[in-house]
Amino acid sequence: MYLKTVRYLKENIPDEFTYPFSIPSLSTLDEIQLPTNITFFVGENGSGKSTLLEAIADLCEFNTAGGGRQHLYDVHKSDSALSDYIRLSWKRKISRGFFLRAETFYQFASHIDLMDEPEGIKYASYGGKSLHQQSHGESFLSLFQNAFGKKSLYLLDEPEAALSPVRQLSLMKIMKDLEEEAQFIIATHSPILLGYPDATIYSFDDGKIEAVRYEDTTNYIVTKSFLNAPDRMLDELFKEEE
Ligand SMILES: Nc1ncnc2c1ncn2[C@@H]1O[C@H](COP(=O)(O)OP(=O)(O)O)[C@@H](O)[C@H]1O
Ligand SMILES: [Mg+2]
Structure with a gap:
């Protein structure tokens, strides 16, 4: 475990609006x-998961458009509005790691293509x-399988x-293989990923960030109810208003 706490310096914020x-x-x-090497952020769309993850990435000096420290490219780079008001405490400080956001992965792929290095070298970490x-999905998994290493902090946004369900399981296996030495913070809606054993799950719902059990996440409850009885749930959903 490397990153130990994320503190919000609320006393310094300019306003609440x-x-x-x-x-x-x-x-x-x-x-x-x-407290654990695997932490999940869950919550409704717009509940603030990406904003906080991006601030952490910024403070780690990972490019906030996605990538590690060595990947300083500017395509759609966004400044984190929050990072000045967040303080990270480390158990052991590390600089290796990666910030991956689904939206900017395309630009990241282009950035690798444009690197001025022989193909054998520049694609070595990305499946050749x-x-x-x-x-x-293949390129995501290539990245996970090849670029992920030990003693790193990985910040993954959705x-x-x-990834298909099967590949989500593959990702979980990769995480398992690295878990002893690498730390992951993952914002996700996936009821599969969230099932990772003994992870810490923070819910961003109801105007607070609090630790929740897997079985108490909306993601788990809604998915389970749906799969148990799709017809019943859809009948309810599609019912004409009286
Ligand atoms: N650059 C921005 N400027 C203003 N509001 C933003 C910006 N980015 C996100 N928001 C708003 O902040 C809230 C949290 O967004 P975000 O952190 O992306 O949520 P999540 O990742 O949980 O879906 C949302 O209401 C969103 O509309
Ligand atoms: Mg988000």
């Missing part, structure tokens, strides 16, 4: 503890060929966006 300070889940945030020549 502008983004990102206006995000409800931040309003009651003091500190997030990261351009990420553009692999399907979205990695499941590109």
Whole structure:
């Protein structure tokens, strides 16, 4: 475990009404503890998961458009509005790692293509060929299988966006193989990934960030109810208003 706590310096924020300070889940945030090597952020769309993950990536000096420290490219790079108000405490400080966001993976792939290095070298960490020549899911998994290493911090924003259920399981196996030495913080909606054993799960719902059990996440409850009885749930959903 490397990153130990993420503290919100609420006493320093300029106001509570502008983004990102206006995000409800931040309003009651003091500190997030990261006691396990796998941490998940869950919550409704717009609940603030990406904003916080991006601030952490910024403070780690990973490019906030996605990538590690060595990947300094500017395509759609966004400044984190929150990082000035976050403090990270480390158990052991490390600089290796990766910030992966589904939306900017395309630009990341282009950045690798444009690197001024022989193909054998520049694609070595990505399955031996351009990420553009692999399907979205394949290229994601290539990255996970080849670039992920030990003693690193991985910040992943909705990695499941590109992955079939089977490949989500493959990702979990890769995480398992690295878990002893690498740390992951993953924002996700995937009821599969969230089932990772003994992970810490933080919910960003209801205007607060709090640890929850897997079985108590909305993701688990809704998916389970749906798969148990799709017809019943859809009948309810499609029912004409009286
Ligand atoms: N650059 C921005 N400027 C203003 N508001 C933003 C910006 N980015 C996100 N937001 C808003 O902040 C809230 C949290 O967004 P985000 O962190 O992306 O949520 P999540 O990742 O949980 O879906 C949302 O209401 C979103 O519309
Ligand atoms: Mg998001």
